[in-house]
Amino acid sequence: MNDREMIKIENLHKSYGSLHVLKDINMSVYESEVVCLVGASGSGKSTLLRCLNFLEKRQGGRISIRGEEISPETHNINSVRQTVGMVFQHFNLFPHKTVLENVIEAPTMVKKIPKDQAIAEAKELLQKVGLLDKANVYPSKLSGGQKQRVAIARSLAMKPDIMLFDEPTSALDPQLVGEVLATMKELADEGMTMVVVTHEMGFAREVADWIVFMDDGRIIERNRPNDFFDHPKEQRTQEFLQATMLK
Amino acid sequence: MPSFSHFLHTFISSKDLFIDAALLTLKLTVVSILIGILFGLFFALLKISRIKVLEYISNAYVFLVRGTPLIVQIFILYFGFSGIFLIPDFWAAALALAFHNGAYIAEIFRGTIQSIDKGQMEAARSLGMTRILAMRRIILPQAFKRALPPLGNQFIIGLKDSSLAAFISMNELFNVSTTLGSNNFDEMTYLLIVAVYYLVLVAVLTMLVSLFEKRLAVSDR
Ligand SMILES: Nc1ncnc2c1ncn2[C@@H]1O[C@H](COP(=O)(O)OP(=O)(O)OP(=O)(O)O)[C@@H](O)[C@H]1O
Numbered sequence: 001m002n003d004r005e006m007i008k009i010e011n012l013h014k015s016y017g018s019l020h021v022l023k024d025i026n027m028s029v030y031e032s033e034v035v036c037l038v039g040a041s042g043s044g045k046s047t048l049l050r051c052l053n054f055l056e057k058r059q060g061g062r063i064s065i066r067g068e069e070i071s072p073e074t075h076n077i078n079s080v081r082q083t084v085g086m087v088f089q090h091f092n093l094f095p096h097k098t099v100l101e102n103v104i105e106a107p108t109m110v111k112k113i114p115k116d117q118a119i120a121e122a123k124e125l126l127q128k129v130g131l132l133d134k135a136n137v138y139p140s141k142l143s144g145g146q147k148q149r150v151a152i153a154r155s156l157a158m159k160p161d162i163m164l165f166d167e168p169t170s171a172l173d174p175q176l177v178g179e180v181l182a183t184m185k186e187l188a189d190e191g192m193t194m195v196v197v198t199h200e201m202g203f204a205r206e207v208a209d210w211i212v213f214m215d216d217g218r219i220i221e222r223n224r225p226n227d228f229f230d231h232p233k234e235q236r237t238q239e240f241l242q243a244t245m246l247k
Numbered sequence: 248m249p250s251f252s253h254f255l256h257t258f259i260s261s262k263d264l265f266i267d268a269a270l271l272t273l274k275l276t277v278v279s280i281l282i283g284i285l286f287g288l289f290f291a292l293l294k295i296s297r298i299k300v301l302e303y304i305s306n307a308y309v310f311l312v313r314g315t316p317l318i319v320q321i322f323i324l325y326f327g328f329s330g331i332f333l334i335p336d337f338w339a340a341a342l343a344l345a346f347h348n349g350a351y352i353a354e355i356f357r358g359t360i361q362s363i364d365k366g367q368m369e370a371a372r373s374l375g376m377t378r379i380l381a382m383r384r385i386i387l388p389q390a391f392k393r394a395l396p397p398l399g400n401q402f403i404i405g406l407k408d409s410s411l412a413a414f415i416s417m418n419e420l421f422n423v424s425t426t427l428g429s430n431n432f433d434e435m436t437y438l439l440i441v442a443v444y445y446l447v448l449v450a451v452l453t454m455l456v457s458l459f460e461k462r463l464a465v466s467d468r
């Protein structure tokens with residue numbers, strides 16, 4: 001493991017009106033690490049991820065990306081976002097664009113990469129996620145698993161240093177979960193820094209370097225996967241794991 | 248009621264005048280809807296700009312247009328403008344109709360823009376696109392497509408509304424029918440004839456709109 005700090009969160013607070021959703025979050029993610037965020041529904045996992053991509057305004061605390069503190073006033077959020085990719089539960093592919101057009105959209109429009117170069121790179125990425133043959137198809141023709149793999153390719157096209165995943169397999173039929181997890185595992189093996197919100201405990205145990213358990217807006221436990229699942233430190237973690245296993 | 252053979256005979260003998268008038272009606276409608284789309288898009292974007300002053304301006308425009316009869320708007324713009332600068336009658340009528348249609352089209356666009364899933368903007372923003380770029384490349388193309396059926400509907404309403412331009416002496420369909428009717432002391436026959444012209448135009452437009460929709464729906468199939 002490398003010890004370059006890619007993400008550093010200090011004393012992060014986030015509220016929606018009077019609802020205090022994130023309470024004093026502190027967390028670091030180092031280069032090439034995979035961190036899995038787990039916790040009950042409503043515990044604030046998505047909100048934390050969205051704060052990391054600056055889709056939500058925070059009420060307090062600091063977020064640094066690669067050692068650089070990012071505050072909305074002083075930074076061009078759009079350029080930071082180019083280094084932090086995000087994959088959503090519901091894919092959010094652009095339905096009026098083909099698979100290839102989805103992938104080249106941001107490189108050509110944001111980074112102003114020449115179109116033929118963007119196409120060549122996009123085809124490589126589609127090859128990598130196993131969907132080159134779908135390049136000229138519209139998203140509505142794809143299965144959920146295929147859509148999510150396109151969404152991953154679309155994010156990777158911006159050559160991010162960090163990838164955030166918010167329940168990337170939760171909207172999929174069970175038989176399609178595997179192909180998406182396999183793509184993510186491959187990405188992890190290549191050394192991508194990843195933060196993954198997931199309910200897939202098997203994936204978390206196998207791929208994660210750290211498991212972070214959240215409850216009611218706080219980080220309760222951060223542990224190595226085997227310790228987390230076999231010898232959880234906290235009472236609430238044990239209760240969560242029991243409840244999850246029963247499902 | 249005129250007999251059918253009388254109707255048919257009059258229909259045929261008046262066709263040249265009516266076809267010219269129908270072309271003018273179409274021209275008036277197309278021009279006013281196209282300008283109305285620009286107005287509509289402009290005011291819809293003001294409305295969703297999240298800038299209070301601009302929102303108020305947009306609201307005021309929609310309120311004014313919805314709250315007054317079209318014929319009043321046409322007269323105000325026609326007599327109001329022709330007092331200030333020389334503007335050809337056609338453009339006075341077209342602009343008045345565009346101003347009117349624009350408010351309804353603004354509401355159509357606002358609705359369809361807001362109907363696009365929030366995830367689309369978030370995905371675009373997460374890829375580093377600015378709000379404006381995301382609007383132009385991701386949201387508006389989808390919103391336009393969804394706006395097509397209601398826009399087609401507005402087009403048909405606009406076509407029929409353009410008959411009010413008769414009152415500022417545009418020689419469009421309705422004016423021609425009333426003029427011919429009173430000249431020949433045969434109002435009913437000419438009114439029935441003009442109704443047929445409107446029906447045919449609306450039927451053709453309805454077909455064109457649904458053809459266009461089908462072509463745009465390619466990505467949904
Ligand atoms: N836009 C919003 N406005 C108001 N409250 C919100 C908003 N988004 C989330 N919340 C609230 O914030 C809390 C945390 O939500 P969040 O989506 O982060 O939970 P989560 O851990 O991702 O849950 P899940 O597993 O169901 O996705 C919840 O109580 C939720 O109702």
Ligand SMILES: [Mg+2]
Nearest residue numbers: 045046047167
């Ligand atoms: Mg969530």
